[in-house]
Amino acid sequence: MLQALGALVVAASAAVTVAAFAGDLRTAYAFAGPSIFKETERRQMAEVQAALTEDEVILVVARPEDHWHARLWQRGLYPRNPVAILIGGFSKESLRELRERHGIRRAVLIGPPEVEPAMIRRRELGTLSGLPARVAFGELAP
């Protein structure tokens, strides 16, 4: 009886783990790539960095649903270029304060974001890898 109960516990653990592995292996081998940064993102980031001076702080503005990608851009451009992020809505004052504090002149827009800062020159960089969200880069209006 005790052995049967013990076997039941192990069998139940094995069943849930096999199910978990099946789902995870399917996801991992269908979607995960060799790098956290997809080729598209690497190309877009390289294009942006080519236009920035070393240590220049840049702004990334994104929708809440693109939060992960905004953070990826932040990590991908660091340490050459520190990145400040604005997610979702923001006021003109908070944008101005951020720009003044860090001397920000240029921005990457992902989405398009809910609130777009005014830009004087803007370049489309295509979409996020495998997603409809568009990425644009440009110089912020003074």
Add this chain to the structure above:
Amino acid sequence: MRVPVPELLATLVLGAGFAAVGEAILRRSARSLADANEAMLVGMGVCAAALFPLTLLLPGKALLAEGFLLAAALAYAAGRRFLRKTDRPSGRPRRRLDPVTGLVLGGVALVAAGFAALNFRYTFFWDGMLIWATKAQLLSHAGSLTREWFPGDTYDLRHLAYPALVPLAESLLGLVRDGFAFDEVKPLFFLFYLSLLVGSYASVRHVLSSRAAAVTALLVCLVPEISTGSAAGGYADIPQAAAIAGVVAAALGGRRDALPWLIGTLTTVKSEGMIYAGVACGAIVLYEILERGARGLRRLASAQSAIGILAAFVVLRLAYVRWIDAPQEIYSGSLGSALARVPHVARLCAAEMFDPRHWGLFWPAFFASAAVLIAVGSSRERALVWSVAFGLVLLAVPFLFTTWPLELHVSQAYARISAQLVPAAAASIVLGYAKLRSRLVLEAPEPGDFRLPAGGRS
């Protein structure tokens, strides 16, 4: 699947370096895999705790100093082994495993291979990337701990105060390789996973047969939260669980010299490590009271060196948090509102724990074993199960104060963090089973069954 051989070799060198530091601290050479794992955990904890004072003493050079320390310890350990025949692995005859134990260990190896397949394939998940690997990126760039996060980001500043063990190991891996790269540090988590399995096996092997120890390791790796999902996504929960397994192994094995260092290591992995360190100390006090009464407390008070080691870890952790001085925006609220939430939080956490789709029958088995051990277990076993139960309760307390939507927070976090206690709970399950079996089966146990090894304690 691409097996990242260079990264795995670098991980192995790093693990050996930590083990060498641990051996130097414990003043003994590892003679088994369990010894090596214990020394590695001690070395990791000490290096992680030392990073903060090194940051203050050598700004910008602390990481490099840690690298030199590891290299020197590794060279010293290698030289000592080369020069002293007595430090070679012991000449004890290797006992053959019985077929059932071999089969169970084969199952463990199969699940570990599955974890490796996921870990090497998956890139980082949310916290793995945006907290732990990011801290490693900052540490690698600054060369020491920093109070700077990304410009304008105040909400995530709190991540700076998280302990340093995982980011340190990731950064040191970058030092061994050609600089920090997000895509090259994932194999490190396979080392933590192996450490967790070795620690789980060792914890029960100290008191029961190799078959029982193998079943413990199997129970641990057959928990989805341990072998799949965020565990393979670079979160710090597996390293924390490995540290807990190390503490349980040292406690059940009566390894008094390593125990305070290992309890200290708990504080260097994740913030909840301070809770675990407190619980572990409570378990030791409970054990002494159950075993020796008031004399036990006097005995504890006389263990000044162990108390000093633990105090050093705790003081360093608190000083670091104070140094960072990051705003805490996730937990707030009054005691009154927290108390009003108790029934709701208890219900949500219980629903998470007893969800058979995620846990099978793991936690019901633990509570059944806990009842057995509390009734008829040794002082050590009682202290173990009480500490797991108390740990499960304490892990739910922060939810009483969360500013996040409660259901969301509990569903995202409780199963994952309670999985850190799995090695201790799995050991309890197997100990409870063995205890009940020894009571029920009056005839002599069958060969290779869950019996005490020669000289073992119950």
